[in-house]
Amino acid sequence: MVVALHAAVSPGVLVVVSVAGLGTSILLGLAIAAFVRRRSRPYLLIVAAFAALLGRSAVVGFSLVGVLTPTQHHLLEHGLDVVMVALVVAAVYYARTVRREVSAS
DSSP states (O other): OOOOOOSSSOOOHHHHHHHHHHHHHHHHHHHHHHHHHHHHHHHHHHHHHHHHHHHHHHHHHHTEEEEEEEHHHHHHHHHHHHHHHHHHHHHHHHHHHHHHHHOOO
């Protein structure tokens, strides 16, 4: 049985989740545009991190309407947190490694 995470969803929560989803969608679009221009691995990793952030908003939305149980919500939400951090760290590490290799040549 699936139970809504928040039995009575307040309009304020819906507004915050909607604005977060819209803002993240815009950031993801900008990141994709930057990746298309630069075509580098760090930009691709940042695109993936923003996609994970958008996925986090989707998890909240699905939880609010009762598609996900509280356990599934927390597992997915915190799993996406780990994915986002790993992708950003990988992007920074890769960008710094490539810069050093180019400078050493």
